[in-house]
Amino acid sequence: MTAPVSAPPLPVGAIAITALGMTTSGGLDVASACASARAGATHWTQLDVEEPDLDTLESVPLKGHAVRGLTDGFEGIGRLLRLGDAALSDLMTSAKLEPAHHARTGFHLCLPGHFHATWLLQLELLGQGPAPMDVARAEFARHFEEQRQWRDKLETSLVPSLLSMQDLSIPPALRSCFHGGPAIFAQAVEQAIQRLRLRELDRCIVGGIDTCVHGDALTTLHTLGLLRTEEQPSGFFPGEASAFVLLERADALRARSAPAEATVTAVATRPAAHDRAADKPEHGVALSAAVEACLGDPRRKPNLVVVNLNGDEFRAREFGMALVRMREAGLPAELRYWYPPEPFGELGAATGAVSACLAVRAFTRSYAESDQALILLMGDDAARGALLLDDIPTQSRSTR
Known part of the structure; x- marks a missing residue:
């Protein structure tokens, strides 16, 4: 084993990544999940939706990447909470944050958006023939209200529960939720860096939680024809995961003698x-x-x-x-x-x-x-x- 070498001081204004946490089908912590990915291991799960096999004329379940054991039997907010708690616990193990740090720590969380559900509704309305404008408006108004209520529930129930389970007393003003697809993480990081450089925060936990292997999300993706099946080789296998990174301003990490693992x-x-x-x-x-x-x-x-x-x-x-x-x-x-x-x-x-x-x-x-x-x-x-x-x-x- 080589002797540790001290890192040179980070330049003024640098934004460092000082801790990681991750839970996936490949492992419940960042070390085992990344090692699994590096080894090329794949962990399959049979999902609730079935497809007909035209060769055998039997129904076969779709395949995906569920976090077996951790999320079994959970759905909705409970499932997202299980994923998020495991990953955030993993991050906190290495972050070494003291209660005194919480008041200057932000929390940016990426959560599922409603793009696919809205797209499906649009296709369903078109499939029924040209609908009167007032009918279409009413359907979309109902849909967007349901989505707003779901987002509010995530922000008022999931986020406080997640922080409470890790004894993180982060003020509500320092929390932000971002709803969308994969690229929403870049927006969350962008805003976190802005707040760090304006010195609104010293550090910010940025992460995401999502599941595509269960419930309405899986049904919607399957109905849209986006999943890979025996009869459709072009498509994706659904998965679920949660991951977090701790971003920290250079002077703040020096003040608490925290090591940096990378910079953004x-x-x-x-x-x-x-x-x-x-x-x-x-x-x-x-x-x-x-x-x-x-x-x-x-x-x-x-x-x-x-x-x-x-x-x-x-x-x-x-x-x-x-x-x-x-x-x-x-x-x-x-x-x-x-x-x-x-x-x-x-x-x-x-x-x-x-x-x-x-x-x-x-x-x-x-x-x-x-x-x-x-x-x-x-x-x-x-x-x-x-x-x-x-x-x-x-x-x-x-x-x-």
């Missing part, structure tokens, strides 16, 4: 011209623009890209077109790519935090083979995001 060098979000419900091809303009914003400095040359390609043809086509544009933004031609949905399934709002944990653990355990990692986030909604993480090569490495 750049983050950018861009809206696409339209979402998937528009039934038009997305040419990768928004994603490549986010990448260009992150790689504006010529010294930024990541050799590792973590991108949430999940087997879906629509997403793969967009990424292919964006890749051509990204070459012009300075992205090297020879790159290594990691795909979080491959071991864990489609993770929705948890995708960004899981991707960040995978990259930082690779830095920490010295198998990234790059001192920078570019995280790309795409979804079926119009949001696109990118983050650039930097390794801290001379720091004392964690043994977690």
